[in-house]
Amino acid sequence: xxxxxxxxxxxxxxxxxxxxxxxxxxxxxxxxxxxxxxxxxxxxxxxxxxxxxxxxxxxxxxxxxxxxxxxxxxxxxxxxxxxxxxxxxxxxxxxxxxxxxxxxxxxxxxxxxxxxxxxxxxxxxxxxxxxxxxxxxxxxxxxxxxxxxxxxxxxxxxxxxxxxxxxxxxxxxxxxxxxxxxxxxxxxxxxxxxxxxxxxxxxxxxxxxxxxxxxxxxxxxxxxxxxxxxxxxxxxxxxxxxxxxxxxxxxxxxxxxxxxxxxxxxxxxxxxxxxxxxxxxxxxxxxxxx
Numbered sequence: 001x002x003x004x005x006x007x008x009x010x011x012x013x014x015x016x017x018x019x020x021x022x023x024x025x026x027x028x029x030x031x032x033x034x035x036x037x038x039x040x041x042x043x044x045x046x047x048x049x050x051x052x053x054x055x056x057x058x059x060x061x062x063x064x065x066x067x068x069x070x071x072x073x074x075x076x077x078x079x080x081x082x083x084x085x086x087x088x089x090x091x092x093x094x095x096x097x098x099x100x101x102x103x104x105x106x107x108x109x110x111x112x113x114x115x116x117x118x119x120x121x122x123x124x125x126x127x128x129x130x131x132x133x134x135x136x137x138x139x140x141x142x143x144x145x146x147x148x149x150x151x152x153x154x155x156x157x158x159x160x161x162x163x164x165x166x167x168x169x170x171x172x173x174x175x176x177x178x179x180x181x182x183x184x185x186x187x188x189x190x191x192x193x194x195x196x197x198x199x200x201x202x203x204x205x206x207x208x209x210x211x212x213x214x215x216x217x218x219x220x221x222x223x224x225x226x227x228x229x230x231x232x233x234x235x236x237x238x239x240x241x242x243x244x245x246x247x248x249x250x251x252x253x254x255x256x257x258x259x260x261x262x263x264x265x266x267x268x269x270x271x272x273x274x275x276x277x278x279x280x281x282x283x284x285x286x287x288x289x290x
Contacts, residue, residue, distance in 0.1 A: 002230050007251070008040060008047055008273040015253035015271060017058045017102065017198060020243030022284050027243050028067075029253050029273065030056045037067075037080070040273065042244065050080055058103035060111050063287045068130065070100035070113035075130055089136045091128055098124055102198060102239075104149040106158075109289025110178050112139070114146020120164065127160065129178060132290035139180055148199040150207055152222070153283060159186060159207055161196040168196050168209065168220075187224045189214075198239025198253070203281045210237035210252060217252065219278075230278060234270045235259065242282020250276050 012031035019028045027040045037050045037059070054072035062068055066079040074090030092098045092115055103113025109132055115125040125143035130136055144164025151158055151173060158173040158180050166189045171180035186207075189196055194214020199207050206227055207220045215235050219228040236255040243251050256264065256271040264270055 002276045002278055004230075004232055004252075004274055004276045006269045006272050007275045008038075009269070010038065010047070010273060011256060011271040012036075012038075012253070013271065014238065014255045014257060015273065016238045016255075018239060018241035018243070018251045018253050018273070019059065019061060019285055020241055020247070020251070020282075021061055022247075025245065027241070027251055027273075028059070028061075029251075030059070032057060037078070039080075050078075050083065052078070053085070055099065057100040058113055060103065060105040061285065061287045063109065063289055068105075068111050068288045068290070070103045070111075072099045074100070075111070075113065075128075075136065088130065088134055091136050091138070092126065095124060097122070101125075101145060102147045102149055105286040105288050106151055106173075106175065106178065107155055107286045108175055108178060109286060111288050112149055114143055114149070114160070116143065116145040117164075120145065123162075123164065130288075130290075131178070132288070134290060137178075140183070148196055148209060150199045150201045152201065153203065153205050157222075159199060159201075161199070161209070163195050163197060163212065166190050166195050168199070168207070187220055192218070197237065200239075200241050200250075200282060202242065203247075203283055206280075208240050208250065208278075210239050212236055212238065212255075217250070217276075228278075230276060232274065234267050234272070234274070235263070236270065237274075241285070247282040247284070248277065248280075250278050250282070252276065 013033040077086040111130040127140040148161030155175040170186040194211030197212040217230040252274040
């Protein structure tokens, strides 16, 4: 059984979207409900953070420096060095009940981010693609809670979960055109203990998914079969990402969310940043080209 370690005892209410920066040898992640971006320096263990004016659902590193972010109300650039925010677009400003959630860059440097019903009851969300020229494109709709964006190593598949549906979908993906097609069910979690939250892909083409309320990570083979389960000491793991100098450490974010005081006593690592060595490596996370 893989050993799980507590790396940062940070008690995030909704820790999410870990992103490993190969150049900086550092891990970034967020506390959505805390409106906070966090950074762990691998060599020293130093942790820094930035407080943002809105909840931050996801982000990606930019090739030219800084971050592109899916903030609660829209898409923006953020410069950690200065704290400056430059707004790009608010494509769902007319839908007051929605907010942005999970997002990642494809290997052509486009940022994909999905929205969700903040009341977690209706399928009012959409999936958007932000191109380097700052144009925004709606790629899919009727989404409850957007999650789990990942691409296969050969860039022929795009994985995307709707947590409200308890389903991870897979699409055909065209890297050159930046298009998705032929959505079908990759796996459902209806017979599993948790619901699909954030994911990452490993170098062997398997999808690692954090199961919200499931106390575990699940590694899915490309055919959708469960290849491996890693039990965790936290009820609400939220996402995962390979990092470390050799991309062999799987970092896992987690949430306190609505846990009772008794539940928190039973799982003191809840809301922390965890790490586990699973015997496989990840892939470098793409950067936004704009």
